[in-house]
Amino acid sequence: AQTVTQSQPEMSVQEAETVTLSCTYDTSESDYYLFWYKQPPSRQMILVIRQEAYKQQNATENRFSVNFQKAAKSFSLKISDSQLGDAAMYFCALDSNYQLIWGAGTKLIIKP
Amino acid sequence: DTGVSQDPRHKITKRGQNVTFRCDPISEHNRLYWYRQTLGQGPEFLTYFQNEAQLEKSRLLSDRFSAERPKGSFSTLEIQRTEQGDSAMYLCASSSGTSGRSSYNEQFFGPGTRLTVL
Numbered sequence: 611a612q613t614v615t616q617s618q619p620e621m622s623v624q625e626a627e628t629v630t631l632s633c634t635y636d637t638s639e640s641d642y643y644l645f646w647y648k649q650p651p652s653r654q655m656i657l658v659i660r661q662e663a664y665k666q667q668n669a670t671e672n673r674f675s676v677n678f679q680k681a682a683k684s685f686s687l688k689i690s691d692s693q694l695g696d697a698a699m700y701f702c703a704l705d706s707n708y709q710l711i712w713g714a715g716t717k718l719i720i721k722p
Numbered sequence: 723d724t725g726v727s728q729d730p731r732h733k734i735t736k737r738g739q740n741v742t743f744r745c746d747p748i749s750e751h752n753r754l755y756w757y758r759q760t761l762g763q764g765p766e767f768l769t770y771f772q773n774e775a776q777l778e779k780s781r782l783l784s785d786r787f788s789a790e791r792p793k794g795s796f797s798t799l800e801i802q803r804t805e806q807g808d809s810a811m812y813l814c815a816s817s818s819g820t821s822g823r824s825s826y827n828e829q830f831f832g833p834g835t836r837l838t839v840l
Binding site (some may be wrong): 614710711712 | 725730749755757762763764765766767770777778780813815828829830831832
């Protein structure tokens with residue numbers, strides 16, 4: 611079975627600092643996609659960043675970057691220069707042939 | 723149309739009643755997904771349409787649940803004889819693309835319908 615695990619229910623970071631959210635997964639497929647989604651309070655899910663498993667280069671989107679370790683099945687999200695607007699639930703997700711398998715989420719708190 | 727819309731945003735019902743939710747995807751998207759999200763958890767896949775064809779259903783989708791997408795446009799999710807365990811946020815997402823792998827194309831999510839069963 612394919613699974614996604616986020617072991618940090620909650621993380622907090624000082625504004626302008628850097629924070630890393632952890633995610634591990636399990637899949638038997640060799641080609642797959644991994645995602646980080648953001649869900650602000652009472653707002654809809656937004657894609658933050660995507661990683662294709664066959665690409666060795668870690669994906670980067672402005673202040674957001676990932677550390678993708680395929681052998682270890684690890685996919686962490688680094689947020690640099692944290693801003694108040696980054697406060698949200700962050701979900702790690704694994705593509706599984708037409709559906710996404712989701713972790714339980716990490717609540718990110720930004721301290722002003 | 724700038725995004726996925728869902729109606730209603732909130733629904734409170736009594737146990738045993740039937741409820742129906744609607745999702746309007748982004749107009750050019752041919753794929754539509756339904757997820758269920760309970761408090762403090764990530765979403766769980768329910769079902770997936772490509773155009774009007776329902777291609778995949780989770781075992782979570784019991785016989786009390788039915789989803790349709792007539793004419794490949796909007797979709798409805800109906801829950802019959804609701805139970806308190808059905809209380810959750812029901813999310814709809816859509817994406818474009820004809821590739822066999824859904825993740826070639828980003829899924830765009832609606833705001834969700836929050837169902838409370840009393």
